[in-house]
Every structure is written in structure tokens, then in C-alpha cells.
Amino acid sequence: MNTNTIEILNEKRFKEDKKNINFRLQGDNKYYYANQCAKFTKHIIENGYPYIDKKEIKENGICFNTYSINVGYNQYCRDLKRFNSKEELLGFVIGYNEANNL
Numbered sequence: 610m611n612t613n614t615i616e617i618l619n620e621k622r623f624k625e626d627k628k629n630i631n632f633r634l635q636g637d638n639k640y641y642y643a644n645q646c647a648k649f650t651k652h653i654i655e656n657g658y659p660y661i662d663k664k665e666i667k668e669n670g671i672c673f674n675t676y677s678i679n680v681g682y683n684q685y686c687r688d689l690k691r692f693n694s695k696e697e698l699l700g701f702v703i704g705y706n707e708a709n710n711l
Contacts (some may be wrong), residue, residue, distance in 0.1 A: 630673045631683065632695055640697050646673055649702045658689055673698065690709045 626643035634642050650671055657663030666680055674684040677691045694700040
């Protein structure tokens, strides 16, 4: 594979991983952050979250917003967890994934 093909595949995966992220990812780590959010989403849909039934999560999906992770498609849906910043949210997602060996 040449460099151009790899870039195209990376962008395609990035767009798929970012589909439920409702804020801008930029910089060198945008692919990593999108992948971490995709892993988190898959795990939460399969296993649920401590106080939210996995059936509800499967039906509505989850989305990432600047200050919250929500069950549903936007920031006005049920909160899974709230944050003070996008950086705090991404840190939580990465930590959650590490703690669960994702």
C-alpha cells in the first residue's frame, strides 16, 4: 500500500469512528480520540452503564458533546455523564477504556 491509500483508509475509519461525536476533533491525536470514543461506544452498548439499562442505550445510542456523554442523539437527551470540558471528557473515555482493557 502506498501513502495515499493509507491516508484514504485512515480518513474513512476516522469518519466512521466520529459519527456520534458532536464536537470538532483536530490535531495529531484526532484519529486516536475518535477511535477511543468508538471503543467506548461499543462497550457501553454491549454492557450498559451502571445506572442506565443497556436496552435503552441500544435503542437510543450514545453521543459525545462538548460537556457531556448522552444516551440519544444530542446534548439534550439523557446524560450518561457530564464534564467541565472536552478535554476532561476525552480523558474520562480513555481512562474508562484503559480500566476495562479495551
